[in-house]
Amino acid sequence: AQSVSQHNHHVILSEAASLELGCNYSYGGTVNLFWYVQYPGQHLQLLLKYFSGDPLVKGIKGFEAEFIKSKFSFNLRKPSVQWSDTAEYFCAVIRSGSARQLTFGSGTQLTVLP
């Protein structure tokens, strides 16, 4: 079974629509959670991360994510998307004791129509 699951492979939205991308992980124990974005032709960039504390974390460019421990989920949200948000989004996990290795989900391609 895949350790980090992103069930939406491709999402198409119109500008101003709300976004929610799902991410589930299958590890027990302590995890650190991340969302990365990859714009066409560019390198992976960190959107936001969760280590501990408030399960609702805010990132750059108006993105936020909520950690729900009971559901092993870390879904990414944005209230109103823009055409410039078109990119691929990756959820990633660092498990405790993993030598700080990122394990990625398979990614979700987001296309925002103008």
Next chain:
Amino acid sequence: EAGVAQSPRYKIIEKRQSVAFWCNPISGHATLYWYQQILGQGPKLLIQFQNNGVVDDSQLPKDRFSAERLKGVDSTLKIQPAKLEDSAVYLCASSYGGSNYGYTFGSGTRLTVV
């Protein structure tokens, strides 16, 4: 600060040929990672270095892949001989290893094996 530098950006080779990729991490980052990103999948860790020592190479296909990080700075990843299934983007990342898991990714090398 300067980012993680990788070269070349693109490479096309025939199967059974050899190829090498180069990565120069951010100055002072002790940890260096090589990831393989096959089209439609998330990045998968190949090897992790701490300074010039290997931390984890359990997912590196050692019959054809090799990597080194001489002097604990830049690194090379080699494939010999290449197979069609090695077509992917090879990402290098570095981290200073602090508590915030400050990963920085390079833009990657896109390898096409024909």
